[in-house]
Amino acid sequence: MTKVGIVGVTGYTGMELVRIILGHPEMDLVYATSRKWDGQPLQDALPVFEGRTDLKISLLDPSEAARKTELVFLCLPHSEAMDTAAELVGLGIRVVDLSADFRIRDAAVYEKWYGPHSQPQLLPDAVYGLPEINRDRIPETSLVAVPGCYPTSVILGFFPLAQSGLLNPASVIADSKSGVSGAGKEPRAGLHFPEVEGNFSAYNIAGVHRHTCEMEQELTVLSGEAVRVTFSPHLIPVSRGILSTLYADPLKAVTAEELVDLFRERYSSEPFIRIRSCADPLPSIKEVRGTNRCVIAPRVDRRTGRIVVISCIDNLVKGASGQAIQCSNLMLGLPETLGLEHLPLHP
Amino acid sequence: MTKVGIVGVTGYTGMELVRIILGHPEMDLVYATSRKWDGQPLQDALPVFEGRTDLKISLLDPSEAARKTELVFLCLPHSEAMDTAAELVGLGIRVVDLSADFRIRDAAVYEKWYGPHSQPQLLPDAVYGLPEINRDRIPETSLVAVPGCYPTSVILGFFPLAQSGLLNPASVIADSKSGVSGAGKEPRAGLHFPEVEGNFSAYNIAGVHRHTCEMEQELTVLSGEAVRVTFSPHLIPVSRGILSTLYADPLKAVTAEELVDLFRERYSSEPFIRIRSCADPLPSIKEVRGTNRCVIAPRVDRRTGRIVVISCIDNLVKGASGQAIQCSNLMLGLPETLGLEHLPLHP
């Protein structure tokens, strides 16, 4: 049993980590922090875990964290995570950071989209925690940057295309739709129930959303060419789930069947990725709800020749906390799927 | 007061016509048909209209319709509407057809997407009922083909671009999201409440959905070049509303401000269209719910130069029954907005 901790346990990604860790056969949650709930039992802060844990919440104390745990999950807002991560890594603990702080390799790019970076010296060793791309590097590092929720769905949907040289780098569009939990647990006017119920809207379109730079960074590495992404996020009136509809022009003509083969081959040994052939039903967010799966349907519009890929994840699992566990399984030498075999709740 | 009738009154577009006509100061609903409810009071079939109409439902009898009404709305499935429309027009009544049967000018194209057409001789005189494009021709015709819900949102969002020569005809993508009422009132497995709640999915993507040919026809006419559309419809877990996110490459570089000006100018005298500038909030489906409005936000992705347009309607109003009333106001020489000034119900 590996002793682990969660910094910032009461937000949605923190809660989701608790849910997964309490069912994980090789992880023991021994440390959890929150400013607001310091001194309270975890099950009072998060009553869904009533009767399942006796842990008390405390204020973050890095040396206490280092004493009690081997690995810590950071669920802090961007800009707040970087110094804590640096301190914990300095104390010899392994850190899985769910913020954006170590996702962008180039500090200047980070600064442009997010603001100043106080720990740029850590960037070279931080590993972008998408196991499907970086499986080999994750076990070695002490600092994993868990990908953003949108980038996870988009990068996994474009990966085989980018790597195969099929992707016209100037043609990349990601039209993504997300459940509301992606915006966090803090109530605000636009996420008030009566404003979202029965509604659907776009936000931060046309080059504004911060996840854009993360998608571009990874797709550029994978394809070896400078990829520019037009990214359009939308808000679905559901709690969980991301469905991304991806568009690209192929550099040479391709059929849907060839694409399906390409994706199947590339992802043949991936435990969490399922490829839907042309005869299969298209993916939907409810079939991945609560699971670490990514379901992908590659298609080609026969009339226009354009590639259209549907990619579906649960934003809180494969898009955040499940992916964090998948990375830590790799870091700890555990089977990658351990504690992550949840089935979707349907209906 | 003009006497009007509805053929197929109990479906969602029929119901929505009743709602609008009962509040319309110059239309009198005197005839309504349904196979299932023949002989029953309309308010028994549609209890939301309890106490507001004494009309009895009957079986369709074209000569009775001709005797009693001046104008008839057809709410029949495609293929079923064409013969009825022909018969009614032959009897001297004006027909506003909400099916697909007279939307496609070329019978061969219709046949390819929908099946055989039995009344091709009527196609030349039928007018595609999008007043923003065909305002001049609608008053003269006796047969209006009300546009599909998706095409309405897509064509209105591309129209100023197509007409201005800005639109690269090979770059057109429409990523549309619709509420469930667009699929009709007939219950079926995929629309059963527990399957849709908490869910979001794509369907009929990659060149399969029938509305594609309608979008292409109109955009081709407007732009003077053969436009091919990659169209991806999605199902939102709400009852009403369509939001289309439209993508295109401009033939010459353009700024968002220039686009907003272009759209404002083109639509300056349109009573139902609202253009959102870059400082305005993006449209959402709930703000058009129950109204005949189309709210459009033209944007440009500064980094990729790509045009992104958000276009929002209520699929049952501007996307069907409201548009039908707007057309019939024009046909009858009434003010175009008469009976269509509903405000959205918010929240």
Added chain:
Amino acid sequence: MTKVGIVGVTGYTGMELVRIILGHPEMDLVYATSRKWDGQPLQDALPVFEGRTDLKISLLDPSEAARKTELVFLCLPHSEAMDTAAELVGLGIRVVDLSADFRIRDAAVYEKWYGPHSQPQLLPDAVYGLPEINRDRIPETSLVAVPGCYPTSVILGFFPLAQSGLLNPASVIADSKSGVSGAGKEPRAGLHFPEVEGNFSAYNIAGVHRHTCEMEQELTVLSGEAVRVTFSPHLIPVSRGILSTLYADPLKAVTAEELVDLFRERYSSEPFIRIRSCADPLPSIKEVRGTNRCVIAPRVDRRTGRIVVISCIDNLVKGASGQAIQCSNLMLGLPETLGLEHLPLHP
């Protein structure tokens, strides 16, 4: 045209008043206040009214209100409304108050449930604005206290029973379910979209909710005996609507048919109340959405003899702003239903 104003226009009841007044043929909205939006156009604060009003929002200035309007709607929190109401009434304007401040006739009872009352001298002249009960007194008063949303549904559902002497005053239970807009527009943790979606819960049960005293006051007056109500409010994951399931033991055995007759007779000339007989479908909140209707189904459990009544309203219309308009129509000598003939939006 009567010139009217709204104090506190940006909350949900204020918005709903705007929606109704903009469609009202005899009311002209000339004054609207909000602390937060002072100096801004109303259509900027409430974009759903874009293009429909040029009114600017200002800070409340009672003498300006008195100069500009004949009648003012107060949409302020309880305790804040009382002094403003007193000042406006003193200046000769008629006031329709949507807060709780003048609903409770006995200042001591008010104080127990809500806190101190600074204007008890106004209580004797204030009229409880339920037209079905107080139609004769509303035209005369200059201060109407619009009933609470829950009490409207509960009192209308018990009224014929209370008045007929059938109601055992010790047996009265109201199990009510409300949409989330009843809790107001202010975002808070428990009303954050991901917390409410897919959820259902009770709150403030077992004698705690403040609307209890209002129900008891009116039912006691109507029945002539001290009625005590066990009231259980619940939160439905929808924006609008209240459905109350009411229970009572009859003082003498009664059949459902007799109850239906009793309700039909009592409400025979009520324009907004519909009684569902035993053969009719039970009411649902969506069929009253956006309307000023109250749909009531009186039933008797044959096996236990207990009376069960279902009563349905839209909490923002008949439960608040629609009822306020209905009262002001009466105050102004206008037809009671003027501007209130909205049909429900279905689906």
Added chain:
Amino acid sequence: MTKVGIVGVTGYTGMELVRIILGHPEMDLVYATSRKWDGQPLQDALPVFEGRTDLKISLLDPSEAARKTELVFLCLPHSEAMDTAAELVGLGIRVVDLSADFRIRDAAVYEKWYGPHSQPQLLPDAVYGLPEINRDRIPETSLVAVPGCYPTSVILGFFPLAQSGLLNPASVIADSKSGVSGAGKEPRAGLHFPEVEGNFSAYNIAGVHRHTCEMEQELTVLSGEAVRVTFSPHLIPVSRGILSTLYADPLKAVTAEELVDLFRERYSSEPFIRIRSCADPLPSIKEVRGTNRCVIAPRVDRRTGRIVVISCIDNLVKGASGQAIQCSNLMLGLPETLGLEHLPLHP
């Protein structure tokens, strides 16, 4: 590993059994039937289980079931289950029946509410599968009748009261609210998504719903007096969950604190039942979603003295398939909670 089968695997209770059994360490699903999917892989019929089972669906053949399994779950409609159950029991298999067919001990009562019973001779040995009441009898029987979803929530909420002699048997009311999955997977008009979204309604009230007789049977046994229940079911626009609000007059005055003590004591060793004290938050359906828990909050209306109990379950888990597994754990001598430790998915 015990080999088990499911008859009628493609409905919602069948699916939920598959979900639980695939995660159960001591059950092996080796047999599954469906008329419609005969010969197809289970994962084609239920794609959420893709990659997790190779089982093929077959037509029911009792002797094959007897050869392959030790225990069979019956997910058939009432009236259809009884003969199959009899045949399987006759072949020596243990049967856990999720239909209503063996819940009612008195065949005459069954007949009155459901229709003729062809296997009344089995009724004496069938055990009503509510472990909190019948834990001792379940291990011995070969035929368990899994309780209905509503009765589970209602009986567990009244049980300590009934047993303690506090319950006035003439005062019992159950106002229950259920998610739509309780109505099954078959699409129909009233459960079509656009009809349920944004809606809330009551149905089968005033002594009509069949679950009434089941509640009365068990409460009568527990209290030793003839209990009559006024039961009002309602439909919540969510997929899963039941919240029952229960009302009763106590035979002697009682405080909420005393009630909480009574419930805590009665349920002290129950693994799935949680009692909420007066200081605790009231239960909500989302906190039990996907779990076998029943959360109960007993309260007393101080002003009326009436008892009000909130009782919450997931209708498909503790209200059906989870309870079936709990019973079979008991039948097989396994730890009662085995395979049932799911945490709720929140948000």
